Amino acid sequence: MPVVISLQGAVPADVAVGLSPLAELMACLHSIAEPEHHLAVRQWLERVRAELSTESQSLIAVYSPLWTRMRCRLLMPLEPPLGLTLEQELARLEALSLDDFVMGAAPSVHGGVFDTHGLLTDRAVREAYILSSERRSFSRGELARSLFQAPERTRSGLLELLRRCAAEFFDAEWARVRHRLENECTRVRARVQALPLPEALASLSPNATVGHNPPSVAYDKLQSLRADLRGRRCLLVPSAHTRPHLIVRDDPPYPLVVHFPVENTGRQSEQATLAQVRLRLSILSDPARLSLCRHLVNEPITTSDLAARTGMTLPQVSRHLGRLREAGLLTSRRDGRQIHHRLDTDCLMRLGVDVLTSIIR
Known part of the structure; x- marks a missing residue:
């Protein structure tokens, strides 16, 4: 409406x-x-x-x-x-x-x-x-x-x-x-x-x-x-x-x-759109990705380590990481030959507020 x-x-x-x-x-x-x-x-x-x-x-x-x-x-x-x-x-x-x-x-x-x-x-x-x-x-x-x-x-x-x-x-x-x-x-x-x-x-x-x-x-x-x-x-x-x-x-x-x-801070911060909120909720609803998140939230971790811990194949882990990155929920940092991934906890914490905001705006 x-x-x-x-x-x-x-x-x-x-x-x-x-x-x-x-x-x-x-x-x-x-x-x-x-x-x-x-x-x-x-x-x-x-x-x-x-x-x-x-x-x-x-x-x-x-x-x-x-x-x-x-x-x-x-x-x-x-x-x-x-x-x-x-x-x-x-x-x-x-x-x-x-x-x-x-x-x-x-x-x-x-x-x-x-x-x-x-x-x-x-x-x-x-x-x-x-x-x-x-x-x-x-x-x-x-x-x-x-x-x-x-x-x-x-x-x-x-x-x-x-x-x-x-x-x-x-x-x-x-x-x-x-x-x-x-x-x-x-x-x-x-x-x-x-x-x-x-x-x-x-x-x-x-x-x-x-x-x-x-x-x-x-x-x-x-x-x-x-x-x-x-x-x-x-x-x-x-x-x-x-x-x-x-x-x-x-x-x-x-x-x-x-x-x-307008923003409550002097610096403009991202305000999630309704489409972004729906995407993030949809991506997090997958049990395999939610399992990966439990490892990603504790420490930076590589794709191969995630595969070893969860029993998934490397391509499976890569696809799930790609979806998390697409939703803005993942940060990645290169350290030499390794790329370490971690869940963006600030974004995840804002998700609850974003859901509420999308409902009542």
Whole structure:
């Protein structure tokens, strides 16, 4: 179920690349609410969760539907320009009409499929929406009821929470990651100007594919969405905390947003594609290769030694080593006339995370 963005008629001027501290704060709140999805920042999460005030923890639980399953479009840039401060973005949110706030928050509060047409004008639709939200979870039902019965208070509570989070942990974290995200913006802007738009947008994810007729980009997501960029703006916003998720939100009249992850380290490291994960799991499922891995993990070893230990022929061992090398699981080093092989344990250790990432991205 891919997310497909049609780029027929779109031009580089339609695409803006920049920072959004509010979107980054939402990514942080998502990882706090669902830490099992974010193993790479586990230590940071444990520290932040331990230091959060009791009141902030309580408010995060109340408003969590806005950033768990479906990220709230209102907590992303509402329009260009990008690069505002957090307080400037909060001022935009505060300046929305209550009707716009309610309709912008309603899809995320529900978190599932519900036709929101008529929510503001039809009491029966509104009651059905609240009931449907309650069936999804108690917290969603409570927030849905509050959204319609006391929208101003609901928005004020959300703004209070976001400002509390800024003071308690986010201001320091934003200062830490901002420079890295600015560098990523520079790289992505250069690609948008130098490459065809489908290729530039595909570069945001290792699991993106480019279409040519019509020009498009497809992201491998557990989401079905088709968006047309013709005559619209597209905002590309990097994040240090949204990994492994790439988020695409298409909520007219707001611009389409792609909130994409960057590496958590200054050095780019390999992120396994879905095809690589499948290949590695398939190769490791073979009993003979798994037997070889038990020898390869302990010490560097030659092909002939492996054959002697396992009872396989040299050609058999060579074929299995070739498959392990093809999957990036084997390292080989020449020592004189001998070539010693060893299992790449770092790659193997990442495989579990790669499997999880491939499932939930």
